[in-house]
Amino acid sequence: MVESSTHILVIPSYNTGRILERTIAEAIAVWQPVWLFIDGSTDDAHETFLANPDRWPGLTVFVSRENRGKGATALWAADEAIRAGFTHMLLMDADGQHPADRVADFMAASIAQPEATIMGQPDFGPDAPWIRLAGRQLSIALTQLETLWGGIADPLFGFRIYPVEPLRRAFARTDSGRRYDFDPEAAVRLFWAGVRPIKRRAAVRYVPRDEGGVSHFHYLRDNVTMVCLHxxxxPAFLLRCFRVVQLSRRFRRQATEDSSSG
Structure with a gap:
């Protein structure tokens, strides 16, 4: 287990159920501090952490009675991190999809290159629902266009490390990206702000229901959200196209240099 004064592990949760306890246990075993943000949950799964804090060293629980959405919760976490003096946060899903065994490697990459966003590039297994894989292709293609193939990983995979100050600035002038659309919007806006994306591989696991797996994904609603996002x-991309060309060239050159030196 690694303790840090600069990098925090943040886990937003909305009605995750019994798998939440396993996710938290795996997280605090590899990294501390861990912050759990309860986003209007009604399943009371987080009550065990509040009732037995001594069992969960390194864990802090933040509770919102209102369901704000993932993006709003992530920005709330960024505000709290800034106030507490942390510079970076790794977002990890509460539903068991994201691999705790990759946390330390991602954090090490961020510490080595603190100016960058460390983005998970998912490795899907045979348990991945085909409808989820098919539905994400349009958003991937449009995000690549909006960043001119400058190195963005899968924009819908939320396992990534953000430098919190640039993240907060990127959303300071917009009220969008507060829910399911947060992950791709954050990736694009940080790219436009000159924050370099660095890809790291990470396995994805879709936990079956009999093991406590839960999903709030809604195919029609969430894909409409993606269409509205893009x-x-x-139009915003077209207004800054020249700068995006410059950033894309720079980031691709840096990626090539990293590959050569590695």
Whole structure:
């Protein structure tokens, strides 16, 4: 287990159920501090952490009675991290999809290159639902266009480390990206702000229901959300196209240099 004064592990949760306890146990075994943000949950799964804090060293629980959405919760976490003096946060899903055994490697990459966003590039297994894989292709393609193939990883995979100050600035002038659309919007806006994306591989596990797996994904609603997101981002991309060309060239050159030196 690694303790840090600069990098925090943040886990947003909404009605995750019994798998939440396993996710938290795996997280605090590899990294501390861990912050759990309860986003209007009604399943009371987080009560065990509040009732037995001594069993969960390194864990702090933040509770919102209102369901704000993942993006709003992530930005709330960024505000709290800034106030507490942390510079970076790794977002990890509470539902068991993200691999705790990759946390230390991601954190090490961020410590080595603190100016960057460390983005998980997912490795899907045979348990991945085909409808989830098919539905993400349009958003991937549009995000690549909006960043001119400058090195963004899968924009819908939320296992990533953000430098918190640039993240907060990127969303300071917009009210969008507060829910399911947060992950791709954050990736694009940070790229536009000149924050370099660095990809790291990470396995994805879709936990079956009999092991406590839960999903709040809604195919129609969430894909409409993605269409609306890119309807906002594409005109903004056209207004800053020249700068995006420059950033894309720079980041691709840096990636090539890293590969050569590695």
């Amino acid at each position: 309807g906002r981002l594409l």
